[in-house]
Amino acid sequence: MMFTRDDLEPYWVADMFVKTPDFVVNTMHDRLDHSMFGYTLWKHDDFYQPIRYWFKERFNTTLFKENLLYVPTVLFAITEIVRMMSKEGDSVILHTPSYNAFLTLLKGNNRKIIESPLVLNEQGTYEFDIDVFEQRIIQNDVKVFILCNPQNPTGKAFSRETLEKLKAICHKHNVYIISDEVHMDFVRTENGHETMAKDLIHEDRIAVVTGLGKTFNLASITHGVLISKDKWLLKKLESNIHKIYGLSPANSLALSAIEAAYTKEGIEWVNALNDHLESNMKYIKQYIEDHLSHELSMEIPEATYLAWISFEKSGYHEKEVQDALQNVGRIALSPGHHYELSESVHFRLNAASPHERIEEAMTRIHKAFKYLRNKKNPS
Secondary structure, eight states: OOOSOSOOEEOOSSSOSSOOOHHHHHHHHHHHHHOOOOOOOOOSHHHHHHHHHHHHHHHOOOOOGGGEEEESOHHHHHHHHHHHHOOTTOEEEEEESOOHHHHHHHHHTTOEEEEEEOEEOTTSOEEOOHHHHHHHHHHHTEEEEEEESSOTTTOOOOOHHHHHHHHHHHHHTTOEEEEEOTTGGGOOSTTOOOOTTTTOOTTOSEEEEEOSTTTTTOTTSOOEEEEOSOHHHHHHHHHHHHHTSOOOSOOHHHHHHHHHHSSHHHHHHHHHHHHHHHHHHHHHHHHHHHHOTTTOBOOOOSSSSEEEEEOGGGTOOHHHHHHHHHHTSOEEOEEGGGTOSSOOOEEEEEOOSOHHHHHHHHHHHHHHHHHHHHHHSOO
């Protein structure tokens, strides 16, 4: 059990405290008004064209419909590709700290998890260590690499140069790349999101998975989009979805949402949302510097709506911190050990909320650490 009480204000789960935009909801309403929800086909331009438009306009990436596949969920696709490209006992590498669902699905499928730790530079931002990455691939005969770009929980947005290095190493050692890009629309760097789907060549051993779930707060409208030029993978995965799992019918509401969201109006909405998220992140960082600088540190992430906050300088153990956050601050924040394979000095805060709710979160965190401070040094 992640939390010890049920009266906590939630800032942990990675969906937004932001309404799905009306232009998406209204299109879904129109689909509901149709009142018939039989088997739904997805192989038509109402599916292909919005995705192609979005990637071209936002990421300067040209996609072709033969390289697109509808999948039941993003994590389903990742899991199935891992199972297709490796066997039980094989090694799968990922950057750590890592999205906790990757760790869960790899353990559940009896794959060996190989860490390629992201390292903090002098500016306090995370960097990729290319030498460690390649060494661990060689040492562990790695079969699959799960890339999270942008990275959850650190908010790292990988550059085109880094992606090319990762791609070259994986090609050299015959490692299959799965690039989870569900946070792709929340990159706030000057160059924006760099996708692994860009400049794919024939039969590249790369699969990109994404969807609307994060960007438009539609996580419960299950669906996913897979992009690849690996014809064998596309054919085999589509066959497995149909013949093994019986999941080939598409989610009709998801298809309606894709058609409505991946538009010019959707781009404008996401841009405004990112401005709001950046403002929230700046507030969190400034609040820490003003009130909690002896206990906490945080750098504004390049992407995502998740603040990865360190309490290392406080000297407290994670259990102490979580006890105070929950029992004093009455706030639910994701414990860092869910994303790391060793003891953690972090917690994750979901910043995708109205600004006043972020103010409330920081007040609750301040209250918890003030309690710890007074407990340590009673007057």
